[in-house]
Structures are given as structure tokens and as C-alpha cells.
Amino acid sequence: MTETLSKNCYPVVIAGAGPAGVSVALGLLEARIEVLLIDAAPDMGGQLPSIPSPITNFAGGYKATGKTAGIDMKDAILAAAENAQEEGVSLTYLPNYQVATFDARTNELQLKSTVKAEALTVRGDRVVFCTGYRERRLHLPGQEQCEQAVFYHGQGEDGDTVVVIGGGDSALLKLLAVAPQMKNVILIHRNKHFKARPDVIARVSSLPNLEVFLGSQVVALARNAQTGKITVTIETMDGASRQTRPADWLAVKVGYLPNTEFLADSLLLENGHVIVDSSLRAYDKEERMLTNVFAGGDIVSGSFPRIATACGHGMSIAAEIIKASFENGSLPDQK
Secondary structure, three states: EEEOOOOOOOEEEEOOOOOHHHHHHHHHHHHOOOOEEEEOOOOOOOOOHOOOOOOOOOOOEOOOOOOHHHHHHHHHHHHHHHHHOOOOOOOEEEEOOEEEEEEEEEOEEEEEEOOOOOOOEEEEEEEEOOOOOEOOOOOOOOOOHHHHHHOOOOOOOOOOOEEOOOOHHHHHHHHHHHHHOOHHHEEOOOOOOOOOHHHHHHHOOEEEEEEEEEEEEEEEEEOOOOOOOOEEEEEOOOOOOOEEEEEEEEEEOOEEEOOOHHOOEOEEEEEEEEEEOOOOEEEEEEEEEEEEEEOOOHEEEOOOOHHHHHHHHHHHHHHHHHHHHOOOOOOOOOO
């Protein structure tokens, strides 16, 4: 595996080195198809390194944390790259670069560095987008003064009270993880019903130190300079009532956004998600299927955001490319 471009055009360019993108690369390297793998982050893994909890729903095995899963994934691609290199097929991995624009007519990608003022242009005979999700962030009055007490990953020091914002699995699992160390836990969710799994909701509901605000949102934050505590202003969605609560820190889990802004002018999107056919091929803005452009993982419209889904998408895309690359349409022997 190299981290230096040797040319401007590659058989396959993959944008995104999370589970979906790496799965595409694994399948293609097995078939001895050269790959350029691009990612905006300094290392592979996508969202995996930011997952603190165990991963128990992946057939690839139990993972103590997302970081552990990311390490295992990187080991797998490094081994595959080394094996393919023995037969003269290379994996070029380009970290710290993100796609700025994509031309669906020419399969040309304009890349920009995330760490320095540098731009590159590459083209792929086939292009695969697996750019994943990013966390949705809050933008509240007073947030700048409280920034050190607002956590999207990890958690603050133990204290009396923590506020968790969100109603999905991530929010409720975070609450369950920190509740034993806290005197009070406050859960705030915009909707009147949680989106989390029923079993998780049941576990949270049984907590003796829980206060819940449904149909409510945080509208402001303020820090008490003397105590260091955060004052959280909570308002019902209809604006009918407003309350405040003190907190030591906040855990924010309010959903995700697809990393697809750069595709808005070239591919057909639905709420920021790429619309694909049954073979995970994308469409251009005129709703014409692009035979050599694919999308996989969380950014696909209707996708179930799980690691296993992303890996399945990745290998399915690899299979489509392999079948189109070999005249007889046969896949490599899996035995």
C-alpha cells in the first residue's frame, strides 16, 4: 500500500475509508483490481473510532469498542494490499483528502487536502462513494462559553447531574452508560416518543435517578463562573413552557447528516442521501443511471445505518465491478 499518487487515473476510485469503502477495496483487491482509496480523515475507520460502546450486532465478531473494530478493519486491508502487491496490483491510500466536486460526465474528482492548502484532480474508470455520516451539531445561544462541557464523543468528569440530548439508540445507550456515576440524569428529546429500540427504552425507563422532557428542546446554555455548572434552558416545542436545570456536562446525540454536499450538483439525492438502483448504481440529476458510479453505506437512501449494512453494500459493489471487469462475469473463487 502506498500513500502517494502514481498517476491521475485509476480503475476504481473509492471515496470513504469506513466499513463500506474498505469492503469495496477488499473485494476488488481479491480480484486483483487496482484501487485508489481516499478519505478526509488521517486514518481509516469512518465513524468506528468514535464508538465507545461494544459492537454486538456484527457477524464479524464481538468488538469491545468501535476503535477495536477500526483496528481490525485496517489490519484486514493492509494484509489484502500486501497480498495483492505480490502480483503487481496496488492499493493507493490517500488520507487527509476529501472530494470537493465530482463530474458525473467524466468521472473526474477534484480533491482538497484537509490539512494543507493543496488540491488534486483524479479520475476513475469507476467511482464509488462511501463517505458516511457525520454527527449533527447543536448551535445554541451561550454554547461557546460552555463548549468544554458539551460532549459529542466521550464524556465529562463525574458530577451530580448530566443532561443527555437525543432520543435514539446512541442517546439512550450513552445515558445508560453514565447513569451509575451520576446523582441525576436528565433526558431531553424533541419528539413525544423515543426512536430507540424497545429494550433500550425499557432499561432507561427503570432508572431511579431519571428526569425526562419529551416534546422539548434545549434553547440556551449558560455557565456559572463561580460554580462551573451549566444552566440548561429547556422549552417545549410549542413554546408554551420553559424551565432551567443545572448540569455538570451535556452529552449530545441528535442524529447524523450524510456527507454528500459535494454531490448535490452531480447526483440525484433525497434528503442528502444518494438514490441508487438494486445494484447500488447512482443516478445523475436527470435521473439517468450511471453505470460506473456507485454509492454504499449510510449515504444511500433507505439504508439501515449499521456496520453490517455498510460492509454488505461494499462487497455487493465490488461484485458488480468485478463482474463488469471480467468478460465471463465470474467472481473469484471464495474457497
